[in-house]
Amino acid sequence: xxxxxxxxxxxxxxxxxxxxxxxxxxxxxxxxxxxxxxxxxxxxxxxxxxxxxxxxxxxxxxxxxxxxxxxxxxxxxxxxxxxxxxxxxxxxxxxxxxxxxxxxxxxxxxxxxxxxxxxxxxxxxxxxxxxxxxxxxxxxxxxxxxxxxxxxxxxxxxxxxxxxxxxxxxxxxxxxxxxxxxxxxxxxxxxxxxxxxxxxxxxxxxxxxxxxxxxxxxxxxxxxxxxxxxxxxxxxxxxxxxxxxxxxxxxxxxxxxxxxxxxxxxxxxxxxxxxxxxxxxxxxxxxxxxxxxxxxxxxxxxxxxxxxxxxx
Numbered sequence: 001x002x003x004x005x006x007x008x009x010x011x012x013x014x015x016x017x018x019x020x021x022x023x024x025x026x027x028x029x030x031x032x033x034x035x036x037x038x039x040x041x042x043x044x045x046x047x048x049x050x051x052x053x054x055x056x057x058x059x060x061x062x063x064x065x066x067x068x069x070x071x072x073x074x075x076x077x078x079x080x081x082x083x084x085x086x087x088x089x090x091x092x093x094x095x096x097x098x099x100x101x102x103x104x105x106x107x108x109x110x111x112x113x114x115x116x117x118x119x120x121x122x123x124x125x126x127x128x129x130x131x132x133x134x135x136x137x138x139x140x141x142x143x144x145x146x147x148x149x150x151x152x153x154x155x156x157x158x159x160x161x162x163x164x165x166x167x168x169x170x171x172x173x174x175x176x177x178x179x180x181x182x183x184x185x186x187x188x189x190x191x192x193x194x195x196x197x198x199x200x201x202x203x204x205x206x207x208x209x210x211x212x213x214x215x216x217x218x219x220x221x222x223x224x225x226x227x228x229x230x231x232x233x234x235x236x237x238x239x240x241x242x243x244x245x246x247x248x249x250x251x252x253x254x255x256x257x258x259x260x261x262x263x264x265x266x267x268x269x270x271x272x273x274x275x276x277x278x279x280x281x282x283x284x285x286x287x288x289x290x291x292x293x294x295x296x297x298x299x300x301x302x303x304x305x306x307x308x309x310x311x312x
Contacts, residue, residue, distance in 0.1 A: 006161045007309035008099040013149075013165030015092035016111070019085045020142035021173035025049055026075060027135035028181075028208035032201055033068060044184065046071045051180050052173075053083035072131070073123055085138060089118045104152040107145065114141040164252050164304070171245035172297050174209065178232050179290040181205050186225055199223055206231075209240045229286055230278040242293060246270040249300070262303035269296055 026049055033045045046066050050056040053075065063070040078084045093115040096108055126134050146166070153159045185201055202223045206212040211231060218235070219227050236243045250270040253263040281289045 003308060003310040005099050005102060006157065007305070008095040009102060009158050009161040010165040010304075010309065012092050012095035012099070012111070013162040014169040015088045015095065016142050016145050017166050017169040018173065019088035019092065020139055021170070021177070022049070022052070022075060022083070022085050022088065023135045023138035023142075024208045025052055025177055026072065027132065028204050029071075030068070030131050030135070031204045031207075035200055048180050048184065049075045052176050053081070055081065055083060069123075072126070076126065076134075077121065077123060086118055086121075089115050099158070102158040104148065106148040106152045110141070110144050110148050114145075160252060160256060161308075164249065164256075167245045167248045167252070168297065168301055168304070170240060171242055171249070172294060174232060174240050174242060174245065175290045175293045175297070177209070178205075178229070179287045179294075182225075182229070182286050182290075202228055211238060211240065214238055226278060226282060229282065233281065233286075233290075234273060234276060234278060236274075243270070243273045246273055253304075257307065260303075260307045262300060262307050265296070265300050265303055269293075269300065 029045055029048050046068055047056070049071055050059055050066070058081075059066075059071075059074050063074060074081055074084065076085045079086055079090070081087060093111050096103060096111045100108060121134075129137075149159065149162050153162075185198070185205070199222065202225065203212060206215050206223070206228060209232060214235075215223065215228070215231055218231065231238055231241065233242050235241045236247060238244055246266065246269050250263070250266040253260065253266045257263060
């Protein structure tokens with residue numbers, strides 16, 4: 001496969017995953033903002049999507065203040081915001097169009113239909129539809145995309161690079177998501193047992209990553225921040241955990257080119273996670289650990305580009 005084509009397929013998958021993860025974060029923020037205890041702290045709740053996008057200054061220049069409506073407008077519909085769901089869907093469709101011959105009809109039509117529906121969306125339509133229903137729709141379209149990939153595409157290079165893009169993006173988003181929410185939620189507990197409002201906040205975080213049921217299956221008793229961190233960082237059997245994503249990435253790169261620099265780094269990252277224990281991570285600071293992971297994941301992304309996509 002040409003490096004340019006591999007790059008298009010890789011980024012197509014990354015942008016679809018990015019749109020889904022932003023929908024998950026916004027859904028979690030929206031649900032938390034509905035809790036009575038959060039009513040006096042709405043601005044802080046809605047800072048989370050802006051922190052994930054890393055573009056708070058531009059947002060404040062354009063909208064002036066942090067409010068649910070302005071953040072949703074910016075992070076869902078704003079075509080000039082590269083981190084918005086609309087921009088992610090548009091970029092996914094452009095990359096799919098550039099590599100159309102490599103895709104099956106089902107994959108292309110799924111992305112194209114998502115793009116058409118997203119372009120016709122306005123804020124008033126989103127309000128009428130319901131925010132929860134809209135976020136569910138974005139997640140369903142992402143699931144449809146991956147289902148079409150797995151169900152219709154030959155297990156060749158296009159299939160492989162789409163999976164690689166998915167897991168690189170998912171690991172990045174899980175680490176950023178957990179880091180932001182951890183800093184927001186842990187000060188409210190201060191080491192004491194979770195109150196009812198804290199329980200719902202941590203439950204909303206788990207549900208945002210489709211991890212609530214998994215948590216109840218793995219652990220007994222009430223939700224504990226330490227166990228939430230362990231589930232989302234170190235549990236290999238949790239699909240959105242860092243350990244699971246890096247394990248998939250390592251396996252894919254070993255199949256593609258076992259001796260490449262990117263493969264060696266992927267193995268180091270995954271093996272490092274397997275050696276860690278959650279208590280040692282928490283003692284050194286979870287946000288610090290996660291920020292370091294994001295840096296290494298970005299380094300891995302750069303090496304993948306140099307090795308396979310002629311990106312210098």
